[in-house]
Amino acid sequence: MDTKKPYILAIVIVAIYTGMYVISKAAFNQGMNSFVFVFYRQAAASLLLVPIALVLERKNVQSLPLGLLLKLFFLALIGSTLGLNLSNASVTLTSATVASATSNSTPVITFCLALLLRMEVVKFRSSSGIAKVIGVALCLAGALTIAFYTGPSFSPINHHRAFRARTAHASKAPSHGTWVIGTFLMVLSNVTWSLWMVWQAVLLKEYPNKMLITTVQCVLSMVQSFVVAAVAERDFTKWKLHFDISLLAVAYTGFVVTGISYYLQAWCVQIKGPVFIAVWNPLCFVLTIFCSSSFLGEIVHLGSIVGGLLLVCGLYSVLWGKSRECKFFECTANTVNGVQDGQEHKSPQATELGKKGQEKATSMSAVEVV
Known part of the structure; x- marks a missing residue:
């Protein structure tokens, strides 16, 4: 059962994220302001995590240095x-x-940022380097396809949708210009998440307490999100929550997504490595197509499917290249260490090569947090 647990949890995480996309979209269709929604989501997550952190990490809370809190503020x-x-x-x-x-x-995107920060190296003459370059190109092609190519549309699977839009404007199909802007906003969001992953991997080495770091970030983000929401939506009558899909979305994303899935994801990364979670991303894409069409009555366009498939192929190409590179460095390090153990006089060049290989494998695993 212990060997199957990471796989079961990975499927649970995929299902949680699928629900997040569908329920959040349903809340926005009902007229929920997206900026106010983020504040309520972070407030709900803080309400769950703070008592747990105070019970489990009471002694460590007082030991948080001011410099780390400042880093966590910008990370959040x-x-x-x-x-x-x-x-x-x-x-x-x-x-x-x-x-x-x-x-x-x-x-x-995380790989590209690591490349710019010189945490990654691409060898164009190696199969792993070529695979990573092809993966980046496929992801770029996928994003552009989703943004600029609509193509034929497919009717909703269920015409009696569970979550109907409250306004006629929300039920209308977005214009081409709106669609392009929305797609690039999502890509920009993924860039911020990639920066967050790289920086958090560094902070976890400095202060390896996942529960406390997650909780502090959540509280800081709640305060920041309140300021953003107050500027974006100054009519506080629209902040009122009703017993409808909006309240369900806030509770679900706050308690289940931020409070539970983030911790499960960190556990899976610690046990099986960061690539393990990324491999399951395409399943979330497939489930979201089915659920959004069934429950929201969304019209799925061919461009979204083709672009999504290109993104999936790009993802697997980069992951294959990185896994092959990691195996090479591990093999090099093990071979050098084995030779060193059998020799009385160690070669300085061999020692340096083994150290570089081990450092390279370590840095790549740190970058691949997903």
Whole structure:
């Protein structure tokens, strides 16, 4: 059962994220302001995480240095506050399917950022380097396809949708210009998430307490999101929550997504490695197409499907290249260490090669947090 647990949890995480895309879109169709929604979501998550953190990490709370708190403030600003607001604005302008499809670009964007920061190296003459370059190109092609190519549309699977739009404007198909803007907002959101992943991997090495770091970020993001929402929506009568899909969406994304799935994801990454979670992203894309068509009555366009498939192919191409590269460095390090163990006089060149291989494998695993 222990060997199957990561796979079961991965499917649970995929199902949770599918529900997040569908329920959030349903709330926005009902007239919920996306910026106010982010504040309520972070407030609900804080309400869940703070008591748990105070019970489990009471002694460690007082030991948080001021420098780390400042880093967590900017980390929350980039990942949670900016990333979630851009993502929800995109879902409002496009569809749940687009949001799920473009999420496959996050590991590839993370790789590109690591390349710019010189945390990654691409060898164009190696099969792993070629695979990573092809993956980046496919992801770019996928994003452009979703943005600029609509194509034939497919009728909803269920015409008696569970969550009907409250306004006629919400039920209308978005214009081409709105669709393009929404797609690129989602890509920009994925860029912020990628920055957040790289930076959080570094912070977790400095302070390896996932529960406390997650909770502090959540509280800081709640305060930041309130400021953003207050500026974006000054009519506080529209902040009122009713017993409808909006309240369900806030509770679901706050308690289940932020409070539970993030912790499950961190556990899976710790046990099986960061690539393990990324491999399951395409399943979320498939489930979101089915659920958004069934429950929201969304019209799925061929361009979204083709673009999503290109993004999936790009994701797997980059992951294959990185896994092959990691195996090479591990093999090199193990071979050098084995030779060293059998020799009385160690070669300085061999020692340096083994260290570089081990450092390279470590840095790549840190970058691949997804």
